[in-house]
Amino acid sequence: MKLSYLSETLIGSEIVKLGGEIKEKIRQGEKIYNFTVGDFDPAIFPIPPGLEKEIIEAYRQHFTNYPAAEGNLDLREAISVFLKEREQLHYSHPEILVAAGGRPLIYSLFRAICDKGDKVVYAVPSWNNNHYAHFVGAEHVMVEASPDNHFMPTVEQLRPHIKGATLLALCSPQNPTGTTFTKEDLTAICDLVLEENARRTEQEKKLYVMYDQMYWHLTFGNINHYNPVSLRPAMHQYTIFIDAISKVFAATGVRVGWSFGPKIIMDKMKAILSHVGAWAPMAEQKAVARYLYKKEEIDQYLHQFKSAIEARLRGIYDGLQQLKSEGFSVDAIAPQAAIYLTIKFDLVGRKTKTGAILEKQSDVTAYLLNEAKLAVVPFYAFGASTRSPWYRLSVGTCKIEEIPAMISQLRNALKQLG
Numbered sequence: 001m002k003l004s005y006l007s008e009t010l011i012g013s014e015i016v017k018l019g020g021e022i023k024e025k026i027r028q029g030e031k032i033y034n035f036t037v038g039d040f041d042p043a044i045f046p047i048p049p050g051l052e053k054e055i056i057e058a059y060r061q062h063f064t065n066y067p068a069a070e071g072n073l074d075l076r077e078a079i080s081v082f083l084k085e086r087e088q089l090h091y092s093h094p095e096i097l098v099a100a101g102g103r104p105l106i107y108s109l110f111r112a113i114c115d116k117g118d119k120v121v122y123a124v125p126s127w128n129n130n131h132y133a134h135f136v137g138a139e140h141v142m143v144e145a146s147p148d149n150h151f152m153p154t155v156e157q158l159r160p161h162i163k164g165a166t167l168l169a170l171c172s173p174q175n176p177t178g179t180t181f182t183k184e185d186l187t188a189i190c191d192l193v194l195e196e197n198a199r200r201t202e203q204e205k206k207l208y209v210m211y212d213q214m215y216w217h218l219t220f221g222n223i224n225h226y227n228p229v230s231l232r233p234a235m236h237q238y239t240i241f242i243d244a245i246s247k248v249f250a251a252t253g254v255r256v257g258w259s260f261g262p263k264i265i266m267d268k269m270k271a272i273l274s275h276v277g278a279w280a281p282m283a284e285q286k287a288v289a290r291y292l293y294k295k296e297e298i299d300q301y302l303h304q305f306k307s308a309i310e311a312r313l314r315g316i317y318d319g320l321q322q323l324k325s326e327g328f329s330v331d332a333i334a335p336q337a338a339i340y341l342t343i344k345f346d347l348v349g350r351k352t353k354t355g356a357i358l359e360k361q362s363d364v365t366a367y368l369l370n371e372a373k374l375a376v377v378p379f380y381a382f383g384a385s386t387r388s389p390w391y392r393l394s395v396g397t398c399k400i401e402e403i404p405a406m407i408s409q410l411r412n413a414l415k416q417l418g
Contacts, residue, residue, distance in 0.1 A: 010134065014381030018365075022375045033406045034375045034397060038175065038339065041397040045250040045308070048301040050294055054287035055254070063283040069274045070266075071098020071258065072282070075289040079258050082292045086217075089229060091260045097269055098285065100255040102214055102244045104278035108269040109240055109259065110136050110167070113208055118166040123153035125382030125390075127175040127212075141165065142383060147390065150179035150333055151342065155188035162196050166205050171212040172226070173219065176382050176392035178313070178340030179333060180219065183226050190232040197238060208265070209239045215338035217248040217302060220310045223336045237262055245288060247339070250305065250396075256280040256288045312395040312403070313341050319407035328414045341393040343376065348389070351418035358417075361387060372413035374406065 002008075018036055025032050046052075070076070076093035083089040099105045106128075114120060116137035122129035123145045133140050141161045145151040152174060162168070170189070172181040181189075197206050209228060216225040228235040244257030257280070259269065273279070280288075291298075313335035320332040320343060331344040347364045351357055352371075358364050361378060368374045376391040384390070 006135070011131065015377055018369075018375065018377065018381070021369065025369075030373065032369070032373050032375055033402065033409070035393040035395065036375045036377050037397060038394050039252050039396050040250040040339075042250070044399065045305065045396065047249050047251045047254065048291070048297065050297045050301075051245075051249055051251065051254075051287060051291045054290045055284060058283035058286040061286075063286045065282055067098075067279050067282045067285050069279070070270045071096065071280065072285045072289065075256075075285045076258075078289045078292040079260070083260065085295070087227065087230065089227070089260075095263050095266055096258055096260045097266045097273075098256065098258050098280050099273055100278045100280045101246055101252075101257040102212070102242045103257075104273060104276060105242055105257055105259040105269065106132055106210070106212070107135065108272040108276070108278075109210055109242075109265070110138070111272050112265055112268040113205075114138050114166050118205075119161070119164055120167045120169065121158065121161050121165045122169040123151075123157075125151060125176050125379040125384040125388075125392075126169070126171060127382060129169045130383050132169075138166075144384060147333070147342075147344075149185070150336070151177040151390075152179055152181055152185065153189075154185060155192050158189060159192060162192060162207065165196075165207055167208050167210060168193065169210045169212070170228075171214075173213075173215040173337030175212075175215070175338065176340055176377065176379065177333070177342045178215075178338040178392075179336050179342065180223055181226055183224070183231065186226050186228065187231045190228045190235050193228075193238060194232065194234055206238060209235070210242065211239055212242040214242065214244055215247050216243070218306055218309060218339065219337040220306065220313070220335055225337070240265055249301070254284050254288075256284050308400075309339055309395060310335060312398045312400050313339075315400060315403045316341055316343075316393065316395070316398075316407075319403060319410075323407070323411060323414065326411075328411070330410075330414070339394055339396045341395070343391050343393050344389050345391065346389040347414075347417060348387075353416045353418075361389060364389070365391075368410075368413070371416065372410045374410055374413075 076096040110132045114136045118138050120133040120138040121141040123143045143157045145153050228239045240261035245251045317332050323330050329346040333342040376393045379388045379390040380386045
């Protein structure tokens with residue numbers, strides 16, 4: 001059956017494919033250490049009690065009708081105050097757009113800015129930029145980031161590709177790497193964007209930056225989050241932020257996200273979403289509007305939440321460093337932010353106990369799942385080279401008491417390789 005070009009050419013998710021294999025193994029009774037999903041187990045990481053209470057109360061008050069297309073005014077005003085208090089960013093409610101999480105906002109942004117054939121520049125590995133660029137028929141300009149810079153793109157890597165580009169997609173803290181921009185690196189990228197836009201004529205499209213900061217609250221140790229507008233105020237007219245409660249409050253299923261940026265772009269995104277209908281539910285909007293003012297509650301929740309996430313990331317990182325010290329071909333980047341750990345399994349060419357050779361990285365991925373019972377997502381699922389030995393490990397469903405057993409199981413599997 002012949003269908004649309006888009007549906008015929010849309011690439012399936014490697015993560016979904018891997019998830020199907022894991023579910024089947026679990027169904028058959030296998031113990032799998034599943035670190036693939038960028039989500040939270042509510043039994044381990046519940047949403048804030050105060051937020052849950054507000055959601056229940058909102059439904060009891062019968063807030064079940066359509067919300068405003070741009071998001072309810074009370075929520076947008078609360079977000080405005082929240083941004084000013086937490087990031088010293090000044091955006092009025094007309095510059096804020098609410099939707100059902102970050103995905104519809106990213107989709108509407110690509111639609112609002114990009115025409116078919118426009119250049120979209122993004123680093124790999126990164127989450128879903130390749131799919132959103134495909135949705136709009138854009139020219140993909142992929143910049144492969146390297147472990148030397150913790151897989152964050154540098155101005156030197158981006159500079160050759162900026163001329164004529166319409167959109168630069170950036171994310172910090174980064175999914176899948178859990179790493180962040182330094183102040184110096186992000187400032188240099190902002191200067192590059194401002195320089196490029198100053199060069200363009202009035203008849204040319206400007207270069208806009210999508211800044212996905214979904215995990216920005218979740219930084220650890222001495223790591224600080226930076227954003228383009230705070231570093232370079234002139235970036236205000238070129239930057240569109242993507243944010244939500246999804247990660248900061250372990251509320252991935254609550255579906256309240258927001259974008260903020262130039263009003264003219266927010267208005268166009270709103271118009272697109274008004275036809276898609278991807279609104280955040282009325283009751284959840286009312287609840288979040290109330291909850292965002294509860295500064296002390298939020299601070300208390302974030303303190304324990306971040307501590308629990310960091311303990312898991314650090315525990316696994318330390319375990320992998322111990323394996324590395326024992327001579328195994330594994331490595332990891334020290335935890336910086338988000339719920340992800342960047343880990344490395346450089347095992348291509350090794351021989352299994354059955355005599356089979358791990359000829360390519362997908363063989364390594366399968367070996368880790370089948371022998372170590374370890375499920376992690378390869379960076380090639382995020383657009384990196386199929387030869388990349390790096391992986392994303394997510395701790396949103398991790399039971400901290402299981403980490404030593406997981407490391408032991410991995411050690412045993414690595415020992416079996418010739």
